[in-house]
Amino acid sequence: MNGHAYSIEIDQVSKRFGHGSEATLALDTVSLNIRTNEFFTLLGPSGCGKTTLLRMIAGFEEPTSGDIRLDGVSLTGRLPFQRPVNTVFQSYALFPHLTVEENVAFGLEMLGRDRAAVREAVTRMLALVKLSDYARRRPHQLSGGQQQRVALARALAPHPKVLLLDESLSALDLKLRKDMQVELKRLQRETGITFVFVTHDQEEALTMSDRIAVMGGGKLQQVGSPEEIYDRPVNRFVADFIGETSFLTAEARGSALEFGAAGRLAEGALGTTAQGPVALAARPERLRLSEDGGLTGVVSEVVYRGADTLYLVTLADGQNCRVRHTNRLGARERAVTGDRVRIAAEPGAFQLLTGEAGHA
Amino acid sequence: MRDPRTVLRRALLLAPTGLTLFVFMVIPMGLMGWMSVLEPDTYGGVRWHALSLDAYVQFWYERDLDDSLILNTAYMEIFLRSFLLAGFATLATLVLGFPTALYIALQDERTRQRLILLISIPFWTNLLVRTYAWMLLLRNGGLIDSGLGALGLGSGALDVLYTPTAVAIGFVYSFLPFMVLPIYTSLEKMDWRLVEAAFDLGANRWTALRRVVLPMALPGIAAGCLLVFIPALGSYYIPELLGGGKSLMIGNLIQNQFGTARNWPFGAALSFTLLALVLLAMIVYTRRFRQAPGE
Ligand SMILES: Nc1ncnc2c1ncn2[C@@H]1O[C@H](COP(=O)(O)OP(=O)(O)OP(=O)(O)O)[C@@H](O)[C@H]1O
Ligand SMILES: [Mg+2]
Numbered sequence: 023m024n025g026h027a028y029s030i031e032i033d034q035v036s037k038r039f040g041h042g043s044e045a046t047l048a049l050d051t052v053s054l055n056i057r058t059n060e061f062f063t064l065l066g067p068s069g070c071g072k073t074t075l076l077r078m079i080a081g082f083e084e085p086t087s088g089d090i091r092l093d094g095v096s097l098t099g100r101l102p103f104q105r106p107v108n109t110v111f112q113s114y115a116l117f118p119h120l121t122v123e124e125n126v127a128f129g130l131e132m133l134g135r136d137r138a139a140v141r142e143a144v145t146r147m148l149a150l151v152k153l154s155d156y157a158r159r160r161p162h163q164l165s166g167g168q169q170q171r172v173a174l175a176r177a178l179a180p181h182p183k184v185l186l187l188d189e190s191l192s193a194l195d196l197k198l199r200k201d202m203q204v205e206l207k208r209l210q211r212e213t214g215i216t217f218v219f220v221t222h223d224q225e226e227a228l229t230m231s232d233r234i235a236v237m238g239g240g241k242l243q244q245v246g247s248p249e250e251i252y253d254r255p256v257n258r259f260v261a262d263f264i265g266e267t268s269f270l271t272a273e274a275r276g277s278a279l280e281f282g283a284a285g286r287l288a289e290g291a292l293g294t295t296a297q298g299p300v301a302l303a304a305r306p307e308r309l310r311l312s313e314d315g316g317l318t319g320v321v322s323e324v325v326y327r328g329a330d331t332l333y334l335v336t337l338a339d340g341q342n343c344r345v346r347h348t349n350r351l352g353a354r355e356r357a358v359t360g361d362r363v364r365i366a367a368e369p370g371a372f373q374l375l376t377g378e379a380g381h382a
Numbered sequence: 383m384r385d386p387r388t389v390l391r392r393a394l395l396l397a398p399t400g401l402t403l404f405v406f407m408v409i410p411m412g413l414m415g416w417m418s419v420l421e422p423d424t425y426g427g428v429r430w431h432a433l434s435l436d437a438y439v440q441f442w443y444e445r446d447l448d449d450s451l452i453l454n455t456a457y458m459e460i461f462l463r464s465f466l467l468a469g470f471a472t473l474a475t476l477v478l479g480f481p482t483a484l485y486i487a488l489q490d491e492r493t494r495q496r497l498i499l500l501i502s503i504p505f506w507t508n509l510l511v512r513t514y515a516w517m518l519l520l521r522n523g524g525l526i527d528s529g530l531g532a533l534g535l536g537s538g539a540l541d542v543l544y545t546p547t548a549v550a551i552g553f554v555y556s557f558l559p560f561m562v563l564p565i566y567t568s569l570e571k572m573d574w575r576l577v578e579a580a581f582d583l584g585a586n587r588w589t590a591l592r593r594v595v596l597p598m599a600l601p602g603i604a605a606g607c608l609l610v611f612i613p614a615l616g617s618y619y620i621p622e623l624l625g626g627g628k629s630l631m632i633g634n635l636i637q638n639q640f641g642t643a644r645n646w647p648f649g650a651a652l653s654f655t656l657l658a659l660v661l662l663a664m665i666v667y668t669r670r671f672r673q674a675p676g677e
Contacts, residue, residue: 082578102581115579119597128593132584180584 028094029184029216030056030079035088037074048074050240051088056218057232061210063219065227066237067263072220073112075237076186079218081105092183103132108177112188114169116161122172123148123157129180147175150209167198178209184216191226203230224264228252236260253305254293258375261303266332268309268343270302270372279372284337287316293370301375306332306346308371311356315364319343321357333357335365411657418650426644437651457635457652464631467546467621468614471553472561475610476603478554479561483602484595486562487569498566501559509556513623516555520548520624544626552620557613561606568602569595604671612660632656 037049049071056062064072077083079090081102090097097105108129117125123144130140148154151171161169170190177185187206191199207230210217221227227234228248236243236251238259244251255261258269273280274297280286292302311333319337326349333345333356345365347356357363421432442458443451486497504512519525520543527540542548572595580590596603618633625631632652639649 080582082581102578103584103586107582109579109582111575111579111582113575115573115575117576117579117594128580128585129583132589176583 027057028055029058029060029092030054030218031089031091031094032056032075032079033089033091035075035078035085035090037071037078037083038086047240049078049085052237052240052242053088054235054242054245056216059210059214059216061207061217061219061230061232063221063227063231063234064237065221065224065234065263066243067222070237071240072222072237073188076109076188076218076220079184080107080109080186106183107186108180108182108184109186110170110173110177110188110190112190112192114161114173116169116172116176118161120160121157122153122159122161122164125161125172126175126179129176133180143179147179150178151175151205166193167195167202170194170202174206174209178213178215181213182215184218187217187219189220189222192221192223199226206230228264236263238263254373255303256376258301258303261373261375266306266344266346267303268306269375270304270337270341270343272300272302272372274298274300281317281337281341282339284319284339284341285317287367287372290369291367292372292374294374296374302372303375304343304367304372306344307348308368309343309345310347310366311335311345311363312366313364315366317343317365319363319365321359321361321363324355324357324359326355331355333363335363337365414650414653418647418654420647422645422647424644426640426646428646434647437645437647440648441651441655460630460635461632463546464615464633467549467553467631468611468617470550471557471614472607472611474550474554475558475561476607479558479606480565480599480603482558483562483565483569483599484591486566487572494570498563501562504556504559510619512556513552513620516548516552517543517623520551543624544628546625546630548624549621549630552624553610553614553617556620557610560609560613564605564609565599565602568599568605572598601671604667608663608667612663615660616656 032052032054035049035052036047039046039048052071052075064075066072074083078085079097081097081100081104084098092105092107117128120128126144126147127140130143135143144157145154148157151174153168153171153175156164156168156172161172164172170193174187174190191202191206194202203226206217206219209215219227219230228251231248233245233247234251235245236259244256244260246254251260252265255264255267261267261269270281273282274292277290277292277295278286278288279291279300279302292300307330317337319335321333322336322342323334325332325334328349330346330348333347335343335345337343343365417428418437419433419435420428420430421434421436423429439451440457442453444454446452482501486494486501489497517524520540521527522539522541522543524540524543526542530540542551576594576598577590580594585593615631616633617631618637621630621634622637625634628634636649636652636656639645639652643649
């Protein structure tokens with residue numbers, strides 16, 4: 023079955039909970055293709071349907087409409103225990119009455135492996151998650167981070183085709199979380215398993231993923247590599263959810279952008295050739311305070327943040343804009359509150375947002 | 383480190399419980415224990431100050447005419463029958479009660495409350511009345527008998543009433559709620575995401591039940607077994623009414639000693655033996671299930 027380019031195909035899937043007036047549309051016609059051995063991340067705010075999508079892949083919920091395929095074969099009607107898909111649950115869901123090693127052995131025993139093979143695999147999995155010394159403990163005798171690693175080892179042990187991870191790192195402290203991120207990436211490379219990872223932490227998503235699907239309000243907003251998602255957000259939702267963004271409106275004329283009373287930016291500040299009123303997004307680090315800048319405004323606030331400083335500027339036409347500068351040792355601040363400044367932009371700094379009218 | 387005031391406060395806090403236990407447990411027990419080592423008075427009661435271990439000897443041996451002791455198995459048979467009947471009641475209520483509790487626990491909130499109400503409805507009438515009802519049902523020519531006859535299945539004589547079978551039926555009927563409720567309580571608290579995790583790892587429904595649900599329900603099952611076994615072992619009027627007044631079980635035997643047999647010390651000794659056995663079961667239970675899984 024490995025002739026398929028895609029491990030998981032999600033085809034026009036919708037999910038509705040409840041009936042009548044109480045009905046919630048948790049997912050609204052989502053289509054996605056996830057490649058084999060990809061580290062694929064579902065990113066979005068709370069309640070956007072990430073867990074629901076994972077549960078449908080695992081088989082705990084059936085789509086209201088649409089189809090989910092694994093290696094080209096429809097999963098419809100296949101019960102959770104008939105799917106070669108394992109989950110690291112948001113709540114870990116470790117079996118409290120079993121020891122760590124019995125937990126890890128569970129999936130292997132279900133596959134009917136003999137004792138020796140199970141023991142060998144459990145030893146290997148526990149070494150992998152660095153819990154060899156804890157094999158005989160019960161879950162409640164472990165820290166949150168250790169429990170999470172047991173859950174990971176338990177889900178990985180039967181070597182599923184797809185591993186689903188639901189906010190699996192969210193309970194960990196920053197240090198452990200960074201370690202686990204590296205660990206997960208290594209496991210994904212070494213095992214050849216497809217990882218579908220759910221998070222609402224954008225930084226985690228950007229650092230770990232091969233590709234990211236940004237979800238919002240039950241809909242798929244954008245799918246792409248971390249660079250595409252960060253540098254070329256397609257709409258306001260994605261631009262707003264990931265990173266810092268200034269939202270501006272302007273008039274595109276030729277290759278220039280006109281901001282009314284604030285001035286104009288010549289030559290290629292906008293990546294595309296759209297004309298007329300446009301809605302724009304710009305990352306603060308793609309703009310700079312500069313004597314030769316085309317836009318004018320007044321600094322309304324200066325925020326020092328260690329590695330960099332953020333300048334909030336009210337443009338002459340009343341719009342707000344953020345500019346970020348990396349801090350150098352010994353360098354003075356570029357402006358203080360109340361200063362009149364000029365702003366320049368890198369080529370392509372402004373991203374055109376689709377699906378919105380140009381003027382607010 | 384022990385402040386005398388803390389000790390005093392603790393003693394005062396424990397006093398009501400201690401007093402209740404002393405008045406209603408320790409004193410009657412002590413009285414029973416004392417009575418069991420006295421000689422019986424001719425018309426019931428005991429001869430105070432006349433110490434004797436006869437009551438305990440009587441359980442095992444009969445005194446022959448020449449005053450020699452011969453082994454007597456009659457009382458042992460009653461004990462054995464009691465244990466078998468109580469054991470059967472426990473097993474049968476477990477086999478019926480576990481699926482019932484599981485079914486209820488799997489329903490939505492409102493249905494669950496309704497079903498639990500249904501389970502507890504029998505408690506609204508006196509057990510004695512309900513046992514009489516079973517007599518009417520089970521007797522020859524009764525509802526079940528004539529019903530079977532009408533269907534052409536019976537020959538007109540059911541011959542169930544006043545047998546151990548009738549007692550067993552009565553036990554299963556009256557003790558079933560005591561099995562269902564504790565099991566339901568442990569299943570209700572259960573984290574069903576664990577079952578999802580088992581499914582996720584490839585366990586089918588049966589395996590998930592055996593390897594996850596059952597172990598988690600074990601404290602409830604154990605509590606249910608105790609709640610059925612102990613009262614069944616010492617039960618009195620179910621065997622009295624449905625078993626036909628023959629000294630079928632320990633309870634009847636004890637009643638008999640304080641009643642017509644007028645041998646209070648023997649009755650006290652029997653009660654004490656029963657108590658010791660029940661206590662043993664309790665100790666085994668607390669040893670084994672003191673710690674619920676996951677705590
Ligand atoms: N069993 C259910 N019954 C009714 N509504 C549900 C059910 N499960 C989820 N929902 C609804 O579907 C929507 C999506 O829920 P979901 O759990 O998928 O969100 P999520 O993206 O995982 O959020 P979070 O980041 O908080 O975990 C929510 O509005 C939720 O209230
Ligand atoms: Mg979720």
